[in-house]
Amino acid sequence: MPHPLEGPFAVEHSARLLRNYRYVVERALRAAGGWIALTPELSAKLLLGRHVWDLAQHADAFGRRLPELRATAHQGEPANAAVVAFMDAVEAPEAPHETVERLVGVYRVLKPHLLAVYSQHLARANAVYEPPTRQILARCIEDETRHVTAGETILRHLVRTPELEARAAARQRRLEPLLAAAGGVTGDVPPDAPGGTASPAVETSDDAREWIRLEKAVGAWPMPAGLADALRAFGGALGAGDAAAVARWLAPGTGWDIAGLGARAPRSSRIVAFARIGRQCVVKLALDGAGPTVTLQSRWVPGEAGWRAAALEILGRDPAPAVLPPR
Amino acid sequence: MERPIAYDKLAREDRFVRMRARDVADLKIAQGLPPFPDLSSRESIKERVHGIMVGELQAMEGAGRSVCDFPEAPWEFTLDMARQVWDESRHVEIYLRLLEHLDGFAGEFPETTILWRCACAEDAAARVAGVNRGLEGLACDVFNQLVHIARKIGDPVLERAVEFVLADEITHVRMGSKWLTRLTEGDPERRRRAVEFQETIDERFNLGGVRREGEHDLVPISIATDVRRLAGFTEEEIERLIKTTQRSQVY
Numbered sequence A: 001m002p003h004p005l006e007g008p009f010a011v012e013h014s015a016r017l018l019r020n021y022r023y024v025v026e027r028a029l030r031a032a033g034g035w036i037a038l039t040p041e042l043s044a045k046l047l048l049g050r051h052v053w054d055l056a057q058h059a060d061a062f063g064r065r066l067p068e069l070r071a072t073a074h075q076g077e078p079a080n081a082a083v084v085a086f087m088d089a090v091e092a093p094e095a096p097h098e099t100v101e102r103l104v105g106v107y108r109v110l111k112p113h114l115l116a117v118y119s120q121h122l123a124r125a126n127a128v129y130e131p132p133t134r135q136i137l138a139r140c141i142e143d144e145t146r147h148v149t150a151g152e153t154i155l156r157h158l159v160r161t162p163e164l165e166a167r168a169a170a171r172q173r174r175l176e177p178l179l180a181a182a183g184g185v186t187g188d189v190p191p192d193a194p195g196g197t198a199s200p201a202v203e204t205s206d207d208a209r210e211w212i213r214l215e216k217a218v219g220a221w222p223m224p225a226g227l228a229d230a231l232r233a234f235g236g237a238l239g240a241g242d243a244a245a246v247a248r249w250l251a252p253g254t255g256w257d258i259a260g261l262g263a264r265a266p267r268s269s270r271i272v273a274f275a276r277i278g279r280q281c282v283v284k285l286a287l288d289g290a291g292p293t294v295t296l297q298s299r300w301v302p303g304e305a306g307w308r309a310a311a312l313e314i315l316g317r318d319p320a321p322a323v324l325p326p327r
Numbered sequence B: 001m002e003r004p005i006a007y008d009k010l011a012r013e014d015r016f017v018r019m020r021a022r023d024v025a026d027l028k029i030a031q032g033l034p035p036f037p038d039l040s041s042r043e044s045i046k047e048r049v050h051g052i053m054v055g056e057l058q059a060m061e062g063a064g065r066s067v068c069d070f071p072e073a074p075w076e077f078t079l080d081m082a083r084q085v086w087d088e089s090r091h092v093e094i095y096l097r098l099l100e101h102l103d104g105f106a107g108e109f110p111e112t113t114i115l116w117r118c119a120c121a122e123d124a125a126a127r128v129a130g131v132n133r134g135l136e137g138l139a140c141d142v143f144n145q146l147v148h149i150a151r152k153i154g155d156p157v158l159e160r161a162v163e164f165v166l167a168d169e170i171t172h173v174r175m176g177s178k179w180l181t182r183l184t185e186g187d188p189e190r191r192r193r194a195v196e197f198q199e200t201i202d203e204r205f206n207l208g209g210v211r212r213e214g215e216h217d218l219v220p221i222s223i224a225t226d227v228r229r230l231a232g233f234t235e236e237e238i239e240r241l242i243k244t245t246q247r248s249q250v251y
């Protein structure tokens, strides 16, 4: 039986591990904070928003423990250059359509790895003289378990087409070798260490399920009488490429022409946004056709002849369909 | 990572309609409506709550950018901003649920982004002055009034939830005051610029006479003098704000 005062870590080694953790956690924290504004999906925004503070507290706890281990407070340090390269790759996806890539990097690669590394560290840290470190690790393990579960719940909600599944898998396949090449965040985790990069067993998180519910809060747009019919007819006219029929739905003096949509008429239209300004309504139509999806924003005003569009504006042509399905 | 990001990179789902605040106000005035929703009916309270929900979203996004954009700032600054992200994420959730409580939904009214633009200031001191003192000060005014109105109309759900949000906002103003002082220590010019930025925001959010000193049920947005004192605004600052609102043109 080992002596209770036996331990695998010297003080310097323990400090080095905490510096390594602090480096990656601080980078993940700053990336997650910055991504909230760059991520369109509400559920993913709330996921990141909830976890930024936990990550900050982890980095803070590691940083404050350091001087107790004869090291400089709050000084993170990458284990090696490959860890820097791995974190560069994790934080690289910044485009609005790359939410899946962002979340896979953090919630399917980095955090499961941190969970495994913290757990191994806790199992080995001496119970007599390292309780201060053990307490920090125990708290981080608890938080990371919760984070990974919530992240997985949101990912399953967002990754709902074969194309997105392929993108998520490709992202994981790209990052895992980088992490393995670095020897994990501490530079000394063997590539076949248990639980290093595996997805954890998934239980859905109640919090995350609630964020998804809040994201999908409206079932049907509460349209005023007549507007839904007007929009259906207007969409039909757009789909038929019938300029005269389109013009009949425009308020007098509205200078807009179907030619603004380009050569290809949309095959179908669906409402993606409905907002009210007093008695007027702003409606966003996603126009699907052979080419890229076009978003047309229109403002509708009620009048004696019924609803008419008083302003129309093409907002953009998405290169890829939105992550969220049409409602 | 790109630091800071251009203000037009703020990402939204399709269901949100983004418009200029001025355009929304003009369209309402043309229909004979007040440019800013008052609190006279459940419908107008819902519209106000929607505006606040979007504001909380932008506050969360702005605080997140402050965590990201200033790695050179003192660590405690990042810590405070990260705490604020968490608080604002709860506020978003609270207001989404309040919106449901009022039979509304996210995207029901256009989103304007003047608040987010303020959160894009390049200097950390200007950002905390503008956002934490200017905008969170405005939040104190708006929430304090909303608590009062909720109590008056007998809506304990609205009252209790907003009261807790208000408590957080007071903390955020205090953070702003702390970091405005600490980040500009020994640099009066930087402090002057940051305070000036806050004052332009205060002026802007007087909303042409919408924010005023007065009874909660009589003015569209009442200045929460007691709450502002609690949040650490000086008597001089409160008096100056009241004066600027008297100076602002009525819309």
Ligand SMILES: [Fe+2]
Pocket: B056, B059, B087, B088, B091, B139, B165, B169
């Ligand atoms: Fe807030």
Ligand SMILES: [Fe+2]
Pocket: B059, B088, B136, B139, B168, B169, B172
């Ligand atoms: Fe706040």
